[in-house]
Amino acid sequence: MTNTETRAGFTSPELTELLSGEMRKRWSAAAERTEQMAGYALLAPGKLLRPMLLLASAEATGGDSTHLLPAALAVEYLHVATLVHDDIIDDDELRRGRPTVHAHYGTSDALVAGDFLILNMVSTLAECTAVPPEAVLEAARVLATAGSDVCRGQVREAGLVGDLDCPVEDYREMVRLKTGALFRGACRAGAVLSGATRDHVEAATQYAEHLGLGFQIFDDLLPYLAASPTTGKPATSDVANMRPTFPVLVGYQSADQADRRQFVEALSGRMPAAESHQVMRELLVTTGALDLSRARAADEILEARESIAGLPGTAAVDLMLAIADLSVDRNR
Amino acid sequence: MTNTETRAGFTSPELTELLSGEMRKRWSAAAERTEQMAGYALLAPGKLLRPMLLLASAEATGGDSTHLLPAALAVEYLHVATLVHDDIIDDDELRRGRPTVHAHYGTSDALVAGDFLILNMVSTLAECTAVPPEAVLEAARVLATAGSDVCRGQVREAGLVGDLDCPVEDYREMVRLKTGALFRGACRAGAVLSGATRDHVEAATQYAEHLGLGFQIFDDLLPYLAASPTTGKPATSDVANMRPTFPVLVGYQSADQADRRQFVEALSGRMPAAESHQVMRELLVTTGALDLSRARAADEILEARESIAGLPGTAAVDLMLAIADLSVDRNR
Numbered sequence: 001m002t003n004t005e006t007r008a009g010f011t012s013p014e015l016t017e018l019l020s021g022e023m024r025k026r027w028s029a030a031a032e033r034t035e036q037m038a039g040y041a042l043l044a045p046g047k048l049l050r051p052m053l054l055l056a057s058a059e060a061t062g063g064d065s066t067h068l069l070p071a072a073l074a075v076e077y078l079h080v081a082t083l084v085h086d087d088i089i090d091d092d093e094l095r096r097g098r099p100t101v102h103a104h105y106g107t108s109d110a111l112v113a114g115d116f117l118i119l120n121m122v123s124t125l126a127e128c129t130a131v132p133p134e135a136v137l138e139a140a141r142v143l144a145t146a147g148s149d150v151c152r153g154q155v156r157e158a159g160l161v162g163d164l165d166c167p168v169e170d171y172r173e174m175v176r177l178k179t180g181a182l183f184r185g186a187c188r189a190g191a192v193l194s195g196a197t198r199d200h201v202e203a204a205t206q207y208a209e210h211l212g213l214g215f216q217i218f219d220d221l222l223p224y225l226a227a228s229p230t231t232g233k234p235a236t237s238d239v240a241n242m243r244p245t246f247p248v249l250v251g252y253q254s255a256d257q258a259d260r261r262q263f264v265e266a267l268s269g270r271m272p273a274a275e276s277h278q279v280m281r282e283l284l285v286t287t288g289a290l291d292l293s294r295a296r297a298a299d300e301i302l303e304a305r306e307s308i309a310g311l312p313g314t315a316a317v318d319l320m321l322a323i324a325d326l327s328v329d330r331n332r
Numbered sequence: 333m334t335n336t337e338t339r340a341g342f343t344s345p346e347l348t349e350l351l352s353g354e355m356r357k358r359w360s361a362a363a364e365r366t367e368q369m370a371g372y373a374l375l376a377p378g379k380l381l382r383p384m385l386l387l388a389s390a391e392a393t394g395g396d397s398t399h400l401l402p403a404a405l406a407v408e409y410l411h412v413a414t415l416v417h418d419d420i421i422d423d424d425e426l427r428r429g430r431p432t433v434h435a436h437y438g439t440s441d442a443l444v445a446g447d448f449l450i451l452n453m454v455s456t457l458a459e460c461t462a463v464p465p466e467a468v469l470e471a472a473r474v475l476a477t478a479g480s481d482v483c484r485g486q487v488r489e490a491g492l493v494g495d496l497d498c499p500v501e502d503y504r505e506m507v508r509l510k511t512g513a514l515f516r517g518a519c520r521a522g523a524v525l526s527g528a529t530r531d532h533v534e535a536a537t538q539y540a541e542h543l544g545l546g547f548q549i550f551d552d553l554l555p556y557l558a559a560s561p562t563t564g565k566p567a568t569s570d571v572a573n574m575r576p577t578f579p580v581l582v583g584y585q586s587a588d589q590a591d592r593r594q595f596v597e598a599l600s601g602r603m604p605a606a607e608s609h610q611v612m613r614e615l616l617v618t619t620g621a622l623d624l625s626r627a628r629a630a631d632e633i634l635e636a637r638e639s640i641a642g643l644p645g646t647a648a649v650d651l652m653l654a655i656a657d658l659s660v661d662r663n664r
Contacts, residue, residue: 034487085447089440108421109487111443115417116483118450122476126469133465137458140472144454151448155366155441 010059010315012052012322019048022069023076033105037113038120041080041101050075050182053323054190057204059316060308063194070127071139071193075186077124078143081117082150082182084110089154090241094234118147131193139189146185153178162242164252164263171249172213179219180212206307207320214300215327220245221293224281225330236273239266239280246296248280251289259283297328342647344654347387351380354401355408365437369445370452373412373433382407382514385655386522389536391648392640395526402459403471403525407518409456410475413449414482414514416442421486422573426566450479463525471521478517485510494574496584496595503581504545511551512544538639539652546632547659552577553625556613557662568605571598571612578628580612583621591615629660 027039051072058065065072086092087100088107094100102110121143128136156174160166187208191201223235224247238245244252244267252263265271266279284290304324311317359371383404390397397404418424419432420439426432434442453475460468488506492498519540523533555567556579570577576584576599584595597603598611616622636656643649 032484032487033491034484037487081447085443089443108490111417111421112483112486115413115446115450116480118447119476119479119483122454123473123480126473126476133469137465137469137472140469141455141458144451144458147451148448148455151444151451152364152366154444155364155369158440159365 010056010319012319015052015055015319016048018069019051019072019076022073023048026073033109034113034116037101037105037109038077038117040104041084041113041117042076044098045096046076046080048076049323050079050186053183053208053320054186054193056316056319056323057187057190057207058194058196060311060313060320061191061194061196061200061204062312063191063196065190065194065316067128067130068190068193070124071189074121074125075143075182075189077117077121078147078185079182081114081121082147082154084114084117086154088114089158090237092234092237121147128193132195135193135195138192142189142192143185146181146189149177149181149184153181157243160244162244162267162269164244164249164260164267166244166249168246168249168253171244171246175213175216175246176209179216180209183208183212183215200311203307203311207304207324210300210304210307211324211327214297214304214324217246217293217297217300218328221247221290221297222330223277224284224290236277239276240269240273242267242269247284247289247293250292250296251284251287254289255283255287259287294328301325301328342388342391342651344384344651347384347651348380350401351383351404351408354405355380358405365441366445366448369433369437369441370409370449372436373416373445373449374408376430377428378408378412380408381655382411382518385515385540385652386518386525388648388651388655389519389522389539390526390528392643392645392652393523393526393528393532393536394644395523395528397522397526397648399460399462400522400525402456403521406453406457407475407514407521409449409453410479410517411514413446413453414479414486416446416449418486420446421490422569424566424569453479460525464527467525467527471525474521474524475517478513478521481509481513481516485513489575492576494576494599494601496576496581496592496599498576498581500578500581500585503576503578507545507548507578508541511548512541515540515544515547532643535639535643539636539656542632542636542639543656543659546629546636546656549578549625549629549632550660553579553622553629554662555609556616556622568609571608572601572605574599574601579616579621579625582624582628583616583619586621587615587619591619626660633657633660 023042027042030036030039054072054075055065055068058068083095084101087095088102088110092100093103101113122140125140125143126136153174157178160174184205187204188201191204223238252260255263262279262283266276301324305321308317308320355374359374362368362371386404386407387397387400390400416433419427420434420442424432425435433445454472457472457475458468485506489510492506516537519536520533523536555570584592587595594611594615598608633656637653640649640652
């Protein structure tokens with residue numbers, strides 16, 4: 001990630017070191033199996049994006065993120081919990097090249113490990129004793145709501161499997177819940193914890209709304225961009241799970257009958273995944289859906305940038321702008 | 333449940349009506365599938381024991397439970413979440429004669445429904461706005477810790493499958509986590525939320541510790557007592573899952589070699605469940621384990637009763653005593 005060093009101490013490499021150091025301190029010497037599983041999930045390679053956004057949001061809105069490290073970890077616990085459970089649901093054996101928690105420890109224990117992480121989110125957030133308790137409580141509400149939204153999004157997503165007639169708006173609402181919620185939660189919680197004004201809390205939240213959608217649209221595109229995308233899941237995962245994603249829905253809507261039949265076939269699960277993926281890629285190019293989606297993602301990122309343009313904490317704002325830009329960068 | 337009416341308004345029928353009425357109000361008109369699943373799980377027949385304990389604990393320690401209804405619901409959400417996930421793990425099709433959530437809605441959605449319930453525990457607890465925020469935050473810590481303990485207990489329990497050599501002490505520690513934790517959480521949270529003194533919080537917690545163990549030992553016994561026990565799960569569930577329970581471990585420890593071989597065979601999963609169950613029952617009688625366990629459960633209940641004997645809120649104390657007695661009553 002670009003090193004934006006406009007103020008000593010608030011750069012992404014330093015935040016990453018701070019966050020991963022604290023994560024290691026807490027989880028690398030886990031004695032009990034439950035904690036070992038949590039540690040395995042948490043200490044996997046990851047960008048710690050949501051914790052970083054929580055801290056950045058606190059600073060961007062003019063506050064101090066110094067005592068908010070536990071809160072930042074808490075949002076990562078919630079995020080990783082959803083990944084653990086998602087991987088069980090999608091039956092994915094690998095995440096970022098490593099065996100998933102359930103592949104390594106078994107499904108039953110992995111299920112419990114995810115629950116353990118959600119509960120640790122609460123107790124860890126509550127460690128922020130330097131923050132007024134009403135603010136910590138509000139942050140707890142914000143993160144719990146974010147988590148509930150992720151759940152709603154997951155259930156909606158399951159209901160969309162194989163449904164190419166799904167209106168793009170419905171898909172966008174599902175994304176707002178499934179992916180946007182944790183970005184929203186991280187940014188809003190950060191602002192709340194650092195005592196931001198109502199307007200500033202809303203600005204940080206708006207940033208996250210747009211970031212979340214842009215991020216997900218681009219995430220949906222990645223399997224279809226050039227070779228070796230660096231996503232968390234295999235490139236064929238969406239077609240293999242018969243999941244219509246943003247570019248697929250956009251493409252289907254504007255496709256003629258012949259192409260529509262091809263979309264249906266590619267998403268049917270009847271073809272081998274690699275073949276479906278190839279067919280899908282061609283359709284997205286010829287229908288213009290690839291370009292349209294890339295433009296839409298870029299628009300959302302612009303909106304994200306505009307939401308926080310006027311906030312006082314300039315070093316943190318720079319970091320959030322960099323994060324926004326990177327979310328639609330192939331090499332993220 | 334015995335109607336202890338020592339003070340108008342704080343009896344179990346009234347509390348049950350209050351709690352189930354609020355539960356219905358919140359969940360019976362669920363619009364979205366995620367909420368429908370939560371409602372299905374929550375509105376199932378149940379004694380609402382833990383919510384009742386939270387409210388009783390608040391009153392017993394001299395406080396007012398009037399504004400604690402959301403907190404009481406919250407602990408039930410956490411409890412039911414663990415049941416939803418437990419049923420997935422144990423692959424139980426029925427709970428109290430109804431299809432389990434995953435049997436009804438599918439495993440993936442049920443998994444998410446459990447997460448949704450845990451997260452709702454947090455946001456609902458936070459509705460207690462009449463309570464000082466530091467007390468609500470402390471209650472959140474208490475319930476999150478209780479939930480984490482349940483997770484640890486579940487993982488330990490999974491590790492004990494088929495292990496007849498498990499020391500009774502280890503089993504007891506697992507129970508303390510898996511079953512005791514939510515009783516502990518409910519009672520402690522209730523006391524904390526109503527502003528109880530430190531000693532009173534500890535008294536309520538001790539009550540719950542003993543209640544939890546007594547409850548679980550008796551729960552382990554129920555499948556082996558007379559015909560048609562009214563437990564949540566089928567009588568053959570423990571042997572079918574090769575799970576050594578309290579009376580089984582006690583019996584095995586004191587058994588001779590011939591009987592030990594029978595214990596091993598009955599828990600091996602090699603015999604049909606109904607037959608295993610029958611063999612096990614006879615062994616528990618002949619080794620004296622049935623009687624020993626029943627006596628141990630009764631001892632724990634006595635300790636529970638003694639823990640709260642001196643607390644000021646006498647109506648609530650009476651209710652808690654009645655709950656303790658009922659937990660080792662076959663007709664509970």
